[in-house]
Amino acid sequence: MKVRSMAALVACSMVTVITLGFVAGGVTVSTVQAAEVDGPKVKWLLSTWGKRRGIMEGMESFSEQISKATDGNFEVSLQYGGVLSDPKENLDGLKLGAFEAAMFCPVYHPSKTPAITGLDLPFLPVTDLEARVKVHEGYLHNPVVLDELARWNAYPLMTALMPNYEVMGKGNAPKTIDDWKGLRLSASGGIGDLMKSIGAIPTTVPAPEMYQSLERGVMDGVAFPYTYAFAAYKLHELSDWRTEKSSLGSLTCVLVANKQAYEALPPQYKELIDRVKPAAYQHQVDTYVTIDEKNEKLFEERGLEKVRFSEEDVEKIMDQAVQPSWDAWVAARNSEGLDGQALLDEILALAKDANSN
Numbered sequence: 359m360k361v362r363s364m365a366a367l368v369a370c371s372m373v374t375v376i377t378l379g380f381v382a383g384g385v386t387v388s389t390v391q392a393a394e395v396d397g398p399k400v401k402w403l404l405s406t407w408g409k410r411r412g413i414m415e416g417m418e419s420f421s422e423q424i425s426k427a428t429d430g431n432f433e434v435s436l437q438y439g440g441v442l443s444d445p446k447e448n449l450d451g452l453k454l455g456a457f458e459a460a461m462f463c464p465v466y467h468p469s470k471t472p473a474i475t476g477l478d479l480p481f482l483p484v485t486d487l488e489a490r491v492k493v494h495e496g497y498l499h500n501p502v503v504l505d506e507l508a509r510w511n512a513y514p515l516m517t518a519l520m521p522n523y524e525v526m527g528k529g530n531a532p533k534t535i536d537d538w539k540g541l542r543l544s545a546s547g548g549i550g551d552l553m554k555s556i557g558a559i560p561t562t563v564p565a566p567e568m569y570q571s572l573e574r575g576v577m578d579g580v581a582f583p584y585t586y587a588f589a590a591y592k593l594h595e596l597s598d599w600r601t602e603k604s605s606l607g608s609l610t611c612v613l614v615a616n617k618q619a620y621e622a623l624p625p626q627y628k629e630l631i632d633r634v635k636p637a638a639y640q641h642q643v644d645t646y647v648t649i650d651e652k653n654e655k656l657f658e659e660r661g662l663e664k665v666r667f668s669e670e671d672v673e674k675i676m677d678q679a680v681q682p683s684w685d686a687w688v689a690a691r692n693s694e695g696l697d698g699q700a701l702l703d704e705i706l707a708l709a710k711d712a713n714s715n
Contacts, residue, residue: 401433402458405442412586416642423634449510458619463611465546477610478547489712496708513620518611520583524601527579531599535671545581555679585653599663
């Protein structure tokens, strides 16, 4: 797919629709009833970092529904603050069997799960959060991805649904594409590649370190999920400006289980996991709506200047970054013995199908 033919899709991606009438596989959103599933006592520890925030609400709902349906017999306990593992080592912990479940972000260590990084490419035609659920649910169960995760003794449970990224920063706002040159940004994966193509200097900074990096002037700005992540890490308190409707795309974080722990579950628990996911996703989307309303007020009170790419700048970005970044990703996967084009084609096909339903 050439860049010029993407224009209409990119325009569509600037509109965020946050309704979730159905999700992957046509499963209708529903909630479980108390103590409706009998089974043995099982407790999973889920390794994650930071504090409870927007990205975690789907997993919180997932955990709460499972506990309710089994009268507490099946417990998924979210362990915040990196108490079980460093964020970059969650897959290593799963491989060793140190805990039963974990959240991980491929961008923190792209060489561990290179196929999944395709979901991080910029300007993918994923028009809303509902479509993102369908694309991620489909792609995470691609045989290549399943094999990739199996090497880390991991099995995918659900995606940590994230909204599109924006940039928030200190100093003079970049009002034209040329103003981005030399800006030091925390921007990873495909978004980092895109920002580099317009002259910014991207690097990967773990989320808990971003406030200090911005405060000390190590970074000029941060690309993060909008709005919840900026507020969760209080970056708006240090910032002077923010982008809006920039269509940068989103990064992927995934909730995975230790493969042996998952396979050891009784059938009714496995079925329950699949059944609670639609309502968990819907809860996360609803939470984003509430959070965005609150955070937008905070940002307005702070007086953050709004920055939007002009149509001319969008065309330049598309020419300079989008297709080249996709081509580079395909070539990198091919060099690793994967069929990069087939993987990208599946992502685009899943997006097309998700957007048409």
